[in-house]
Amino acid sequence: MNQQLPRLLPTSLTDETFGGVTYHIGGELVPVLSVDVSRCPVYFEHHILLWKHSNVRIGIRPVKGAVKRMLAGMQVFITEASGDGIIAFSRDGAGHIVPIHLGAGQELHVREHQFLAATSNIEYTFERVRGITNMLFGQTGFFIDRFRGHDGDGVLWLHGYGNVFEKVLAAGETIDIEPGGWLYKDPQVQMDTVVDRLSSGLFGAGFNFIVNRFTGPGRVGIQSMYVNNATDER
Template sequence: MNQLPTLLPTSAADETYGGVTYHIGGELVPVLSIDVSGQSVYFEHHILLWKNSTVRIGLKPLKGAVKRMMAGMQVFVTEASGPGVIAFSRDGAGHIVPIHLAAGEELHVREHQFLAATASVDYTFERVRGISNMLFGQSGFFIDKFRSHAADGVLWVHGYGNVFEKVLGPGETIDIEPGGWLYKTPEVRMETVVDRLTSGLFGAGVNFIVNRFTGPGRVGIQSMYMNYASADN
């Protein structure tokens, strides 16, 4: 039997990496708490749960502002700096996954699933055309790209349901429901596979669509899959 995807840890206590110490706790709606005394973090708008009053909040401009504006994406993210602790949660049942990125490492994340990252992690994006056409009748969707440039960093993502990880060997493939994949390493190739299922009755049929991922590399899978339509731009 092939190796099954592995359930990732659902909690963390006093985990230190990339200049921050963080905690993940809670069962249904998990909470991420980060000590930002030594390193600032940036995060998606509207996910703040609580913070020490000493933690300062500001705006962090993102690279490629003009390109982002033309794509209808956010140009700024919110940034928190210490001393103190700040906590985040998303308004939905799920699983917070910390990804430790050594200097030079990169991860590709499904749009709308980014939670927070340390200041050493760059945030860019890529539009993927064609896949969303068959799902939403639109021109594609976005993949967020995170790369730790000069130093180690941490990226936190939120998956709905539980998050599993599949490690693919060279040439190994896995088919995932289009709303079920959460992240992948850059070397993993993703393509859309469409099977036409017909009943033979009056020519009735339906398309069966999956995303096929080909290794080597890692793929994150969320058990409560989500499909987001992206507006045409």
């Protein structure tokens, strides 16, 4: 059995170059991502802009399946930055910014609301998953964002709450994660919901103990803190 613990991913990077951009990640409690978009545009959630050089232009990039996303209360449009300069992003919450390098044809599945930014050559779609969180939050399901390298190498940046750890699962290896604790997974990693009924033996009282079970091979990202965006007052 593989007893290796999930590893803490780097919390800061300087002058990292990949997929046509050079980027930096710095800060402690609320990290900042700075990206030079002079050679490759970057799209991002509109509310995370912190600062930019004046030469950097902002435009609109539509998302496929806009009607379905609108009916589910998800964002319909995302913004895109291009031009000669640097743009910086941060999210209003203590956390950890994680860069994922994707080659052409590579894909990653990400928990909804935790996408930060991506280079323009990465495709962005989504799928609805039912029966995973409805037992916890009274929902009928949630979305998984799907990012895929399309035209050469690209970078996807995610925001995890708390710190982000990564577990690489061997074929057939499993790990159980609290339903709010996972951040991303490789497409070939299978995700199931496991419910154990725990009983106190007193007047038949008990409660459900729920985890998401991930089966390898592939990577799973784990965040040490979870913010439920569906019920969060912010």
